[in-house]
Structure formats: structure tokens, C-alpha cells
Amino acid sequence: MKLFDVYPLNNITITKALGSYLWDDKGVQYLDMYGGHAVISIGHTNAHWVKRIEEQLEQIAFYSNSINIPIQQELATKLGKVSGKEDYQLFLCNSGAEANENALKLASFHNGKKKAIAFSKSFHGRTSLAVAATDNKSIVAPINETENIIFLPFNDETALTKCFEENGNDIAAVIIEGIQGVGGINVASASFLQLIRALCNQYNAVYIADSVQCGYGRSGKFFAHDWAGVNADIYSMAKGMGNGFPIGGILIAPHIQPKHGMLGTTFGGNQLACAAALAVLEVIESEKLIDHANELGNYLVEELQAIDDLENVRGRGLMIGFDVPEHLKDLKKKLLFEYKIFTGEAKPNVIRLLPSMAITKQQVDDFLGTLKKAIAVIKEEQKVAV
Ligand SMILES: Cc1ncc(COP(=O)(O)O)c(C=O)c1O
DSSP: OOOOOOSOOOSOOEEEEEBTEEEETTOOEEEESSHHHHTOSSOBTOHHHHHHHHHHHHHOSOOOTTSOOHHHHHHHHHHHHHHTOTTSEEEEESSHHHHHHHHHHHHHHHHOOOEEEEETTOOOOSSHHHHHTSSOGGGOOGGGOOTTEEEEOTTOHHHHHHHHHHHGGGEEEEEEESEETTTTSEEOOHHHHHHHHHHHHHHTOEEEEEOTTTTTTTTSSSSGGGGGTOOOSEEEEOGGGTTTSOOEEEEEOTTSOOOTTSSOOSSTTOHHHHHHHHHHHHHHHHTTHHHHHHHHHHHHHHHHHTOTTOEEEEEETTEEEEEOOGGGTTHHHHHHHTTOEEOEEETTTEEEEOOOTTOOHHHHHHHHHHHHHHHHHHHHHHHHHO
16 A cells, blocks of 8 residues: 655655754764654653653553543643743643634533634644635545635735634634744734734633644743733643654633533543653753743844844744745755754744754754755855856
8 A cells, every 4th residue: 555645755764763863774973953844842852751651552542532530630730830821721632723623612602693703824733624714725525615714914004903803703713823933933912912912812812822743841931822921711832842752732821611522532632642641841941941942042033133134034942943035945854864963844944943942052052053054065066166
């Protein structure tokens, strides 16, 4: 049987990983500035994480949500403490798309309304509603098309206010990433998020903070939305939550009431996934990784801004992007294949940096040194070619 060929692959086979390093099947070492798409939060194969999963595996890996699963409450308690949202409620699922799907559905159950506002360059996942709220027509199948999503320009306060004035009674939810990831590292302004909060209050709509990529400490606060100083009603989470073990979830504000049967999943909240997620929070706490991400991120942004050839360096914490000018268009490929550094990208010309929050200053300096060298080499090669 063949694999269904949907991923454009780099011809590299990674067989081992530790911290911020990866090794391929020939033993070649790579520096991971991409974190497997922002998933690796506490570092690859972190010893505490491995031990927690192994110990859980020997007890029980899975039983359905028809019995008591105390480790779910353990996770909820820890998550409340580390995120500072202790009065919120936790619903567990398996992925980012599923988290957003549940968030949108719950918002609509809650206020009985049908429409949601999403923004230009958004990415919320590939399931039915999540993809409908994603600003990329090429991944929306005809069956996913709906009139219930209204797209507005990102960070445009006038457009948002006008939309609420015209459709406020129909708006169930506003869904927004605190920092857009797939869209190219675009930071939502504090005043925009504050306006969303105010309008959602005024019109009884639900503010959904998609924190699948920008959450879990990556931005230097637990949720990137926290930088605006207002709370959302629902936070969706996934990527960093399990450090590679599949788990997602939503944090739900206390005023949103549950009802039996309203949401559900077979695998969500299984014992093994909860053990992985608990290990992540324990390491985030004990190693103070959120502060570390903030400090190292500030340093990295400053150093990148000092590199003349890079344009529009932006981001927060360890979620950073910059535009690559036309004369350096091969930079990402060169970093990967010649200098053995994984980075992320966003079309058409953005390099995204999403390393583990446990990356060291030395590794960041190694990256910066290599980046400068790669840029110099590309420019030299161009001179020779002329
Ligand atoms: C902001 C955001 N939301 C949702 C998703 C979808 O998550 P998943 O791929 O786990 O379904 C992603 C994935 O990249 C994302 O970046």
C-alpha cells in the first residue's frame, strides 16, 4: 500500500532526537529551530517526560471517558495553576483542529447563535468548521463551505466594530490567534484583543483565543493573548501541550455551563496523553521555561534585527518570523541542507523560528552565527555568478 501523498517532503530521515538536536539515519546532527512545527515545547525526549509516559504505560494507557480518570483532574489542576486560569474548566481532545471545532461548537451551544468572525491569514485547522474559519480557500472543500463565517482584516478595529454593529445579534464567536503562525507570525495588537473582549461582552458573543501554536508559554506568557491583559472565554490548545504526544484541549470560562453529551471524544483525555501533558507542565514550571522563552526571544529578536539583510523581524518569545528578501530566497533550503538547521516557513517569503522553549543561549548563538555565515555565503555566490 502507498501512503496518500499530501506532504511535500524534505528527503531527510530523522531517527533520534534530544533537546534541540536531531540526528538523521546517517548520524548527521541538526539544530531544531522549528520544533517540529511548534510542537516541541520542553525539548525532544526530555528525561522527565519519557519517564512519566513509561510509568503510565505500565499502569494503563487508555480507558474510555465512561469511568473516573483522576489524572484528568490532576492535569486540570496543574494547568489552572501554570496558566493562571484556575477558575476555568478543561475539556480534552486530541488535536488543534479538534480543539477549535469544539470551541466554535460550544460557543454556538452557549449563546444559540450561528455566525463566527475570523480574520485574514488565519489558520485554525482542517476539520469542518475550523477549516471554514481558515483563510485559505485551497484547503476548504465544497462540503466545508458555509455562510456562517465572516472574514475581516486582521487588527482592523474599524471593520470589527462595524461588523458587530451590523450583525452583532448573529455573532456566536470571534476566533483569533494571539500570534498568527501559518499566516506568517503576525501579532494581534493589544488594543484589537481588548476590543474583541469589549464587543463580545456587549453582544453576548464568545471570544475564542486560538492558542494552538502561540500558547503554552511559547510567547513568553502562558497564552499569547495574555499580553493584552484581558481574558478570553475559550482558549484552544494543542501543539506544545504534549511535547509531541498528541493531545489538545479547550479551557472554558466559568460562565459557560456544561451539559452531559454536549461534547465528547473517544481518545481525548486518555491516561497516557494526560501523563505526557502533566510532564510538560511540570518541566515548564520547574525549569521556568516561560520566562526563559521571553528572555531568549527578546535577545533573538534584537540580534536578528541587527542583521541588515533580514526584513521585518517580528514576534514574541520563541515565536519569531522575518521576511527573506528576494536575493536570499534560498536561505531556508541552505540552512537545512548545508548547515543542518531546521527552520519553519510561511508563504511566500517568511522564515519562522519555533524552537523548543528549553533551547539554550549557546544554541541560539550557534544559530545566529550560522545564519550570518549562510547569508554571507549566498551573497558571495551571487557576486561570483555576476
Ligand atoms: C493556530 C493553529 N490552530 C490550529 C491548528 C491545527 O492544529 P492540528 O494540526 O493539531 O489540527 C494549527 C496547526 O498548525 C495552528 O497553527
